[in-house]
Amino acid sequence: MKILTVCGNGIGSSLMLAMKIEELCKEEGIDAQVESSDFNSAQGKNVDLIVTVKELAEQFDHKKIAIIRSYVNKKKIREDVLDIIKEIAGK
DSSP states (O other), rough: OEEEEEEESSSSSHHHHHHHHHHHHHHHEEEEEEEEEEEHHHHHHOOOOOEEEHHHHOOOOOSOEEEEEEESSSHHHHHHHHHHHHHHOOH
């Protein structure tokens, strides 16, 4: 599974989020390739899931988007994305 984390500039926030999602997937035994990106670069990427904040999510024309409330709070990230990741992974 390919997961893309997206923030405005693709420097700090999306990288932090990618690390949190990688940890989460490992804990759940889900094989995922997680990459971070800025909004503009993310448009052309072929991924299974895009994870971002509501403000950016509304601008994507993508089939699977998970909206998060925090880039760093692992508990909130887990609540916001785990069910969607499990659904895509078939778990």
